[in-house]
Amino acid sequence: MTASSAAPKIAPLPAPKTGARLVVEALDAQGVEFVFGYPGGAIMPVYDAITEASFKHILVRHEQGAAFAADAYARVTGKVGVCMATSGPGATNLVTGIANAMMDSVPLVCITGNVASPLMGTDAFQEVDILGVTLPIVKHSWIVRDAADIPAIFAEAFRIAASGRPGPVLIDLPKDVQIRVVAAPIQATPAKDTARRLDPSQMRRAEAAIGLAERPLLYIGGGVRIANAVAEVRQFARNTGIPAVSTLQGLGALAADWPGNLGMLGMHGTRAANEAVQACDLLIVLGARFDDRATGKLSEFAPHARVIHIDIDAAEIGKLRDAHIAIAGDVKTVLPALSPRPLSIAPWIERCARERSRHEARYDAPGDGVYAPALLKELSERAGDTFVAACDVGQHQMWAAQHCRFASPFAHLTSGGLGAMGYGLPAGLGAKLARPDAHVVTISGDGSFIMNIQELATLKRYGIALKIVLLDNASLGLVRQWQELFFDGNFSEIDLSDNPDFAAVARAFGIDAFRITKREEVSAGIDRLLAAPGPCLAHVLIDPKENVWPLVPPGKSNAEMMHGEA
Amino acid sequence: MTEMLLIQIDRSEGSLQRLIGLIERRGFTIERMSLAEAGLHREVRIGVRARDAGRAVDVLARQIDRLIGVRRIAPSADTVHSEGAVPCTA
Numbered sequence: 208m209t210a211s212s213a214a215p216k217i218a219p220l221p222a223p224k225t226g227a228r229l230v231v232e233a234l235d236a237q238g239v240e241f242v243f244g245y246p247g248g249a250i251m252p253v254y255d256a257i258t259e260a261s262f263k264h265i266l267v268r269h270e271q272g273a274a275f276a277a278d279a280y281a282r283v284t285g286k287v288g289v290c291m292a293t294s295g296p297g298a299t300n301l302v303t304g305i306a307n308a309m310m311d312s313v314p315l316v317c318i319t320g321n322v323a324s325p326l327m328g329t330d331a332f333q334e335v336d337i338l339g340v341t342l343p344i345v346k347h348s349w350i351v352r353d354a355a356d357i358p359a360i361f362a363e364a365f366r367i368a369a370s371g372r373p374g375p376v377l378i379d380l381p382k383d384v385q386i387r388v389v390a391a392p393i394q395a396t397p398a399k400d401t402a403r404r405l406d407p408s409q410m411r412r413a414e415a416a417i418g419l420a421e422r423p424l425l426y427i428g429g430g431v432r433i434a435n436a437v438a439e440v441r442q443f444a445r446n447t448g449i450p451a452v453s454t455l456q457g458l459g460a461l462a463a464d465w466p467g468n469l470g471m472l473g474m475h476g477t478r479a480a481n482e483a484v485q486a487c488d489l490l491i492v493l494g495a496r497f498d499d500r501a502t503g504k505l506s507e508f509a510p511h512a513r514v515i516h517i518d519i520d521a522a523e524i525g526k527l528r529d530a531h532i533a534i535a536g537d538v539k540t541v542l543p544a545l546s547p548r549p550l551s552i553a554p555w556i557e558r559c560a561r562e563r564s565r566h567e568a569r570y571d572a573p574g575d576g577v578y579a580p581a582l583l584k585e586l587s588e589r590a591g592d593t594f595v596a597a598c599d600v601g602q603h604q605m606w607a608a609q610h611c612r613f614a615s616p617f618a619h620l621t622s623g624g625l626g627a628m629g630y631g632l633p634a635g636l637g638a639k640l641a642r643p644d645a646h647v648v649t650i651s652g653d654g655s656f657i658m659n660i661q662e663l664a665t666l667k668r669y670g671i672a673l674k675i676v677l678l679d680n681a682s683l684g685l686v687r688q689w690q691e692l693f694f695d696g697n698f699s700e701i702d703l704s705d706n707p708d709f710a711a712v713a714r715a716f717g718i719d720a721f722r723i724t725k726r727e728e729v730s731a732g733i734d735r736l737l738a739a740p741g742p743c744l745a746h747v748l749i750d751p752k753e754n755v756w757p758l759v760p761p762g763k764s765n766a767e768m769m770h771g772e773a
Numbered sequence: 774m775t776e777m778l779l780i781q782i783d784r785s786e787g788s789l790q791r792l793i794g795l796i797e798r799r800g801f802t803i804e805r806m807s808l809a810e811a812g813l814h815r816e817v818r819i820g821v822r823a824r825d826a827g828r829a830v831d832v833l834a835r836q837i838d839r840l841i842g843v844r845r846i847a848p849s850a851d852t853v854h855s856e857g858a859v860p861c862t863a
């Protein structure tokens with residue numbers, strides 16, 4: 208035996224690593240697939256280290272695009288999206304995307320560089336207190352003061368972003384922390400399981416209330432998608448026969464052809480949905496938060512209803528409408544645990560189904576111009592179960608919500624809470640990267656599209672086969688509609704008739720593009736779009752005077768719907 | 774009416790800003806406030822007043838409770854623990 212083989216075995220010390228290297232390792236340890244980002248001075252050490260990362264970095268052309276793409280990636284996969292930017296302007300460019308994720312409860316980890324620690328608080332070049340700026344719009348945030356904490360902070364950040372009610376978190380990395388060499392990083396300690404136990408008395412009260420109701424109604428929100436509870440909701444609806452309305456974020460939770468599915472409620476909801484809410488005697492709220500766009504005038508919303516509110520976020524319960532029965536828990540576990548006695552609500556079910564078919568949307572608009580609702584309906588039906596819409600904000604967004612067929616809530620990406628124009632293109636990009644097998648289509652308007660038009664370059668660079676339907680009404684249509692209806696037709700700053708030729712712009716970015724100007728061109732246009740092997744844009748000219756109907760005027764009760772000519 | 778809340782919160786960076794910002798953003802004014810060390814945490818005693826009739830302090834308490842780093846919150850006299858707190862029932 209040699210002297211060396213007799214020596215006690217000592218585990219080799221881990222090689223010292225920079226903070227930047229630890230960031231990359233922490234992201235790889237989380238199984239991150241894509242980081243959407245844009246480099247700059249204060250985040251350069253991390254960009255130096257990512258050349259050895261296992262994840263793929265997607266270089267967007269504006270940091271807002273990074274946040275929106277990461278948000279859409281998170282919405283379609285249910286995983287955490289990651290975006291990254293430099294300090295100062297890079298960080299502030301993320302802000303709209305972070306707010307968007309906060310409003311719609313999307314799990315994001317947002318990484319920003321910052322100036323070196325000794326310079327923080329001195330108004331240094333490109334210094335912004337991004338932790339302070341984003342405090343109201345994050346679930347949590349950190350400034351990393353010690354590079355050794357990086358593994359633990361990143362593990363905690365991913366856990367917090369994804370757990371309970373998800374949301375965005377921010378990690379700010381001063382430049383010196385990225386450069387510092389660490390011999391012994393502190394590893395994360397596993398988090399305690401903080402799952403809530405359901406309160407059996409509230410569950411029994413809920414069952415009793417459902418059993419007694421004559422006109423019960425499900426009110427399905429985005430929480431159903433977030434909880435991945437589509438199967439549970441469908442099962443509950445099938446077993447009980449209780450009809451349902453959905454918020455913008457809940458669309459797709461129920462099969463479109465199920466007669467009890469009354470569609471979207473609220474400002475641009477269906478008549479059947481809004482009437483059912485006004486008439487119901489029990490509202491079973493599943494992962495929804497009584498947003499004013501859904502409720503209209505709150506004091507007149509569901510005036511005859513007792514309320515069962517089921518939400519993972521206890522702070523949502525009683526925030527806007529008192530709950531008679533409050534169940535703070537995950538819809539996915541609560542619903543299967545509810546077993547009400549068989550209901551005798553046949554007259555109510557029939558009434559809802561009758562109203563649904565009585566108010567079915569019509570697609571026989573006069574004229575030979577393109578009728579956007581019909582185009583969107585046909586597009587979604589032809590794309591089938593793998594259709595995913597990434598919408599912008601405006602009339603086109605509401606038409607998509609009203610007329611597209613969504614196989615699940617994961618198929619409808621829309622900036623609901625924030626209503627941020629510019630979401631559609633980067634969101635489509637993030638979704639298509641996440642679901643290369645799906646027909647992902649950005650549905651945009653001529654105003655919204657220009658807000659993040661630069662991301663056409665990202666599509667081109669990575670060959671992302673996103674399809675784009677750009678509905679061009681030569682105006683800021685939704686604002687124009689409100690000016691027509693509520694400001695006596697005093698049209699102010701909504702004219703976009705000097706728009707560029709969008710198809711030519713797309714081609715200049717190297718993207719296949721074509722125009723649709725007449726109704727008879729729609730079917731062939733959809734064929735071309737869906738068959739295109741790479742990214743492709745259809746520039747669709749529509750009537751500037753077209754409005755979205757029905758409409759509940761702002762501040763009015765959902766009982767006071769306006770109906771237009773369509 | 775000023776309502777007193779007793780909050781135990783981590784000492785982590787930004788925790789006080791988060792707490793105060795949330796209270797004001799959610800429609801309350803801060804009438805008085807005191808701060809004490811409590812082992813690894815801070816204990817904040819804070820008097821809040823709703824700006825309008827639509828704001829309920831029990832909803833605010835649950836919003837505070839979901840802040841990361843809040844360990845305990847006690848609206849009025851009785852203490853409600855952070856984990857497993859039962860929300861309002863009417």
Ligand SMILES: Cc1ncc(C[n+]2csc(CCOP(=O)(O)OP(=O)(O)O)c2C)c(N)n1
Nearest residue numbers: 601602603626628652653654655683684685
């Ligand atoms: C970033 C941002 N700025 C302003 C608004 C206000 N806004 C809501 S809809 C809308 C018009 C959208 O126009 P366009 O994208 O052309 O869609 P259209 O309504 O014509 O379908 C505006 C300006 C907004 N929602 N987001």
